[in-house]
């Protein structure tokens with residue numbers, strides 16, 4: 141049976157989600173900060189982690205942005221195939237929700253209309269919207285305000301299949317070294333393996349939505365996550381590049397089938413402001 145949803149319903153939901161994501165880091169992220177504080181040996185990084193914890197708690201209490209960079213609004217819509225939308229165009233409703241959220245929430249507007257002429261749209265729109273058709277009659281909406289500093293350091297390559305898992309590790313580690321403190325560590329590192337160029341970067345980014353501490357269900361990729369986390373944390377980059385033993389809070393690797401000639405790898409960095417909020421209707 142078809143369930144009808146008026147797209148108007150999505151506007152206040154998305155407005156609330158972008159505000160909530162920018163104001164409130166999840167308990168999962170806060171626990172990871174606290175774990176990093178316990179582990180860290182560098183006095184500079186340790187002190188900065190304490191500031192990050194205090195800052196996150198204050199932002200949540202006062203309902204203000206936990207970082208000045210409130211990012212590109214990345215919105216995921218997982219749409220049940222039994223849903224029919226009525227009303228205004230779905231993407232227009234999403235953008236209206238983002239616009240309202242950024243205005244009402246005093247969130248910085250960071251989007252320029254054209255990458256070359258650099259005029260700010262003043263609304264933080266358009267959002268980057270990913271739609272996926274899933275089973276059922278529900279819609280899951282996830283807002284991920286994605287910070288510019290970490291996004292700028294993302295990488296992609298296509299390895300030859302013979303380079304295998306060691307080639308993947310080397311590319312990820314080299315990407316982390318190149319990013320250094322610019323991706324605002326301690327980071328969550330999203331790695332996509334396989335697919336096409338677009339699919340590979342898509343799964344790298346979406347892996348950032350997984351909770352810190354979760355693992356890929358495939359034991360080969362779960363082991364790769366563990367090995368990469370250990371290697372990354374030996375690089376000594378530390379919180380905001382100030383040295384130490386915690387450069388990443390976690391590494392998430394997801395994979396997708398790919399062509400026989402290729403081994404695509406993408407790395408998408410999530411800075412310490414790991415923000416996302418979701419609601420299912």
Ligand code: SF4
Nearest residue numbers: 209287289290324411
């Ligand atoms: S990359 Fe992240 S932590 Fe750094 S300024 Fe941007 S949102 Fe803030």
